[in-house]
Amino acid sequence: MIVGLGNPEADYADTRHNLGFACVHELARRMGVEVERKRWQSLVGRSDERGVWFVLPQTYMNLSGQAVAKALRDTNLTVEQLWVVHDELDLPLCRMRIRRGGSGAGHNGVLSIISALGTPDFVRFRVGIGKPARKGSQAGRHYVLGRFTKAEAERVPKIVDGVADALEVALEAGIERAMDRFNRAGALGCEELP
Secondary structure, eight states: OEEEOOOOSGGGTTBGGGHHHHHHHHHHHHTTOOOOEEETTEEEEEETTTTEEEEEEOSOGGGHHHHHHHHHHHHTOOGGGOEEEEEETTSOBTOEEEEESOOOTTOHHHHHHHHHHTOOOSEEEEEEOOOOSSOSHHHHHHHHTSBOOHHHHHHHHHHHHHHHHHHHHHHHHOHHHHHHHHSSTTTTSSOOBO
């Protein structure tokens, strides 16, 4: 199950916090899957051919775990079969890190999933969005819910493509192969912005 994190509603569509939605949408598009059925408080699609569920929780970021827990329960998939794609303040724009487990690192969507599942042992595709110039949680909140600058927006298509490539590699050859190839600078094919 591949879950993209973001917020519903048009107001949030092009924000940094919705990068997870964009990346999962791109992979689904490549696989000819429409992610628009309403189920589990989410928009969902499925590739029967590949045995992959695509889930975009519509609960708002802070409650993503509710939707993910329902989806896992109903599909009988394990936490080890869950991949979550989300934005990451602690990585520069144009950098991605794939990892299994770990803390939520202050990301409310990831923290909600850990809380709902009772374990952090799922795979995360952490997609860098850089840090705000100002420090503090209000600055961080404003930043993740803000839109990309012109320089950032020019890089977004490459980021979305690169993350979808990484997901394809992980599906074809395994998470470790995807980590080897994409957990390094330059792997997404665009110049990093801190």
